[in-house]
Amino acid sequence: AQKITQTQPGMFVQEKEAVTLDCTYDTSDPSYGLFWYKQPSSGEMIFLIYQGSYDQQNATEGRYSLNFQKARKSANLVISASQLGDSAMYFCAMREGMNTGFQKLVFGTGTRLLVSP
Amino acid sequence: KAGVTQTPRYLIKTRGQQVTLSCSPISGHRSVSWYQQTPGQGLQFLFEYFSETQRNKGNFPGRFSGRQFSNSRSEMNVSTLELGDSALYLCASSFSRSSSTDTQYFGPGTRLTVL
Numbered sequence: 020a021q022k023i024t025q026t027q028p029g030m031f032v033q034e035k036e037a038v039t040l041d042c043t044y045d046t047s048d049p050s051y052g053l054f055w056y057k058q059p060s061s062g063e064m065i066f067l068i069y070q071g072s073y074d075q076q077n078a079t080e081g082r083y084s085l086n087f088q089k090a091r092k093s094a095n096l097v098i099s100a101s102q103l104g105d106s107a108m109y110f111c112a113m114r115e116g117m118n119t120g121f122q123k124l125v126f127g128t129g130t131r132l133l134v135s136p
Numbered sequence: 137k138a139g140v141t142q143t144p145r146y147l148i149k150t151r152g153q154q155v156t157l158s159c160s161p162i163s164g165h166r167s168v169s170w171y172q173q174t175p176g177q178g179l180q181f182l183f184e185y186f187s188e189t190q191r192n193k194g195n196f197p198g199r200f201s202g203r204q205f206s207n208s209r210s211e212m213n214v215s216t217l218e219l220g221d222s223a224l225y226l227c228a229s230s231f232s233r234s235s236s237t238d239t240q241y242f243g244p245g246t247r248l249t250v251l
Contacts, residue, residue, distance in 0.1 A: 061244065063242060063245060066242075122167050122184050122228070122230055124171075126178060
């Protein structure tokens with residue numbers, strides 16, 4: 020069964036520093052996708068970055084990058100140059116059967132990031 | 137381009153009542169999925185609708201149901217509400233192509249409180 024593990028309940032970082040949020044996953048499906056979402060206190064889930072299981076290079080989107088280590092089944096999110104507005108919950112999620120069109124996401128328990136001035 | 141919209145944003149009901157939540161997907165998106173978020177259980181998949189058909193369902197009782205209309209708008213219904221149904225209900229939409237880059241975009245959620 021597919022599973023996502025986020026072992027850091029909370030992380031604390033100072034503004035302008037980089038931070039890594041951990042995510043490990045478990046699946047037997049060779050075709051899967053890994054997603055990171057940000058959830059501010061308002062509740063809306065904001066898509067940040069995506070990594071496909073067959074992608075050869077690590078994904079990057081602006082200040083976000085994904086450190087994808089397939090053999091270790093890890094997909095850590097790296098936020099460079101943290102900003103106060105980055106304070107939020109961050110969720111790692113996985114979707115199996117990426118070639119089927121089915122959309123079910125399985126989420127981790129999340130990491131609360133607090134950025135201080 | 138307008139994002140996913142959900143109505144109402146907040147709802148207070150009492151045990152035993154039923155409730156209907158609405159979700160309008162991003163224009164052109166054909167798939168709508170629903171998730172329940174609670175402090176205890178986290179984010180859990182409820183069901184997915186595509187072309188007016190439910191094509192995947194999570195592990196929730198039959199009190200939770202949904203439908204999708206021809207314009208891709210979706211509703212979910214919870215009957216005989218229980219205290220444990222208090223949660224943030226999130227709707228997400230996507231094109232649902234058989235593509236590795238297909239991404240779900242979420243709405244702001246409906247916060248349901250059951251008293």
